[in-house]
Amino acid sequence: xxxxxxxxxxxxxxxxxxxxxxxxxxxxxxxxxxxxxxxxxxxxxxxxxxxxxxxxxxxxxxxxxxxxxxxxxxxxxxxxxxxxxxxxxxxxxxxxxxxxxxxxxxxxxxxxxxxxxxxxxxxxxxxxxxxxxxxxxxxxxxxxxxxxxxxxxxxxxxxxxxxxxxxxxxxxxxxxxxxxxxxxxxxxxxxxxxxxxxxxxxxxxxxxxxxxxxxxxxxxxxxxxxxxxxxxxxxxxxxxxxxxxxxxxxxxxxxxxxxxxxxxxxxxxxxxxxxxxxxxxxxxxxxxxxxxxxxxxxxxxxxxxxxxxxxxxxxxx
Numbered sequence: 001x002x003x004x005x006x007x008x009x010x011x012x013x014x015x016x017x018x019x020x021x022x023x024x025x026x027x028x029x030x031x032x033x034x035x036x037x038x039x040x041x042x043x044x045x046x047x048x049x050x051x052x053x054x055x056x057x058x059x060x061x062x063x064x065x066x067x068x069x070x071x072x073x074x075x076x077x078x079x080x081x082x083x084x085x086x087x088x089x090x091x092x093x094x095x096x097x098x099x100x101x102x103x104x105x106x107x108x109x110x111x112x113x114x115x116x117x118x119x120x121x122x123x124x125x126x127x128x129x130x131x132x133x134x135x136x137x138x139x140x141x142x143x144x145x146x147x148x149x150x151x152x153x154x155x156x157x158x159x160x161x162x163x164x165x166x167x168x169x170x171x172x173x174x175x176x177x178x179x180x181x182x183x184x185x186x187x188x189x190x191x192x193x194x195x196x197x198x199x200x201x202x203x204x205x206x207x208x209x210x211x212x213x214x215x216x217x218x219x220x221x222x223x224x225x226x227x228x229x230x231x232x233x234x235x236x237x238x239x240x241x242x243x244x245x246x247x248x249x250x251x252x253x254x255x256x257x258x259x260x261x262x263x264x265x266x267x268x269x270x271x272x273x274x275x276x277x278x279x280x281x282x283x284x285x286x287x288x289x290x291x292x293x294x295x296x297x298x299x300x301x302x303x304x305x306x307x308x309x310x311x312x313x314x315x316x317x
Contacts, residue, residue: 126185
């Protein structure tokens with residue numbers, strides 16, 4: 001039997017029939033945001049004006065100063081990380097560590113290490129290969145390359161909202177990462193702040209759930225959950241959930257937003273077809289809910305938005 005999903009993406013208010021998960025109950029207050037210009041919510045009624053067509057970059061005058069980063073760190077409970085590239089322990093310098101380097105090269109691939117790392121991605125070439133784990137790095141340097149400058153280790157909606165507002169108001173590039181699966185490299189970027197959603201592991205089985213024309217069982221879970229964890233919940237509750245084929249792929253988030261292909265797709269449809277309710281932090285920093293009857297355009301867009309359309313009668317410039 002197919003069990004529809006009440007999917008929570010905070011990758012991305014309480015709504016009918018589904019309560020908030022624990023990490024969603026902590027949200028950024030207007031009074032908190034108003035204390036710091038860099039954390040204020042966006043106003044969708046006004047056109048946002050950037051100070052430059054280019055994003056701010058470390059080392060330039062437009063890059064936020066240490067006081068700005070300290071403000072963000074304070075509001076998000078110290079969850080702002082400034083990690084070095086993971087393989088820095090393999091390169092000559094004060095952080096060189098032969099034991100840790102050998103673990104990265106010879107053992108890490110047989111563990112969950114890379115999936116639990118805040119900065120690494122599983123498609124290294126999109127980063128630029130500027131700091132690869134190697135036992136032979138003589139004469140080579142470890143450089144940050146395409147890795148984010150800062151990482152927000154998000155454990156609440158508040159952390160996500162603050163990061164979104166900070167990036168928008170400071171004109172800093174924003175990326176989102178869970179486990180690091182993305183062949184297109186959209187989960188990293190030079191000079192960026194990354195929202196790491198890996199800690200959003202909450203799961204809830206809903207024996208009775210109603211949304212629009214659907215009434216029945218459903219599941220509700222955070223974007224940090226991995227497919228292998230979903231498999232365990234399937235066993236526990238004797239249910240079937242459409243999920244990714246690879247065990248360490250996030251159970252929604254990016255997988256869901258690009259359709260949601262998996263082993264059950266030919267029988268049940270894509271992951272995006274299963275959504276009944278989506279909780280998401282939008283670009284203005286607000287935490288909203290989208291369903292087939294509420295914020296319908298957002299609900300449609302988050303599930304892929306349909307194919308593009310070319311209007312042949314449109315005037316050409």
